[in-house]
Amino acid sequence: MPHPWPAELAALRRRLQDELGARFNSVLANLYRDGRDAMGWHSDDELELGPQPLIASLSLGAPRRFVLRRRDDPARKLALQLEPGSLLLMGGSTQRHWKHALPRTARPVGARINLTFRQVQPHPRRPPPAAAAP
Numbered sequence: 001m002p003h004p005w006p007a008e009l010a011a012l013r014r015r016l017q018d019e020l021g022a023r024f025n026s027v028l029a030n031l032y033r034d035g036r037d038a039m040g041w042h043s044d045d046e047l048e049l050g051p052q053p054l055i056a057s058l059s060l061g062a063p064r065r066f067v068l069r070r071r072d073d074p075a076r077k078l079a080l081q082l083e084p085g086s087l088l089l090m091g092g093s094t095q096r097h098w099k100h101a102l103p104r105t106a107r108p109v110g111a112r113i114n115l116t117f118r119q120v121q122p123h124p125r126r127p128p129p130a131a132a133a134p
């Protein structure tokens with residue numbers, strides 16, 4: 001069940017929509033309590049996000065390292081330090097071609113909160129069915 005937007009998140013959403021000229025109808029909140037909390041390799045490529053989702057990812061709290069790697073060439077990697085107050089935008093075919101992760105770290109780090117704003121389509125378009133045999 002969707003929840004109503006708390007005022008603070010509604011304000012953030014409004015500002016992002018105005019700045020980016022995009023629409024967001026959902027936000028996913030992740031809490032990383034310390035360096036042991038992490039997120040594994042994945043793409044945000046759920047059907048309901050559509051083929052070219054724009055994901056706006058706001059980082060708060062402790063800085064953490066964020067890594068990307070090509071799906072077709074996992075040796076091709078990028079690493080970013082996500083600082084508090086930073087906004088990472090992933091758009092276009094990023095999810096189709098890249099995976100991303102937030103690795104665990106042995107360094108002593110405080111808590112981090114990450115908010116990813118997304119536009120979930122109520123009626124996702126499914127890939128076309130395989131052609132029927134003649």
Ligand SMILES: O=C(O)CCC(=O)C(=O)O
Binds near residue numbers: 028030039044102
């Ligand atoms: O915490 C982050 O910066 C990444 C979060 C993420 O990839 C996700 O929620 O899909």
Ligand SMILES: [Fe+2]
Binds near residue numbers: 043044
């Ligand atoms: Fe993600």
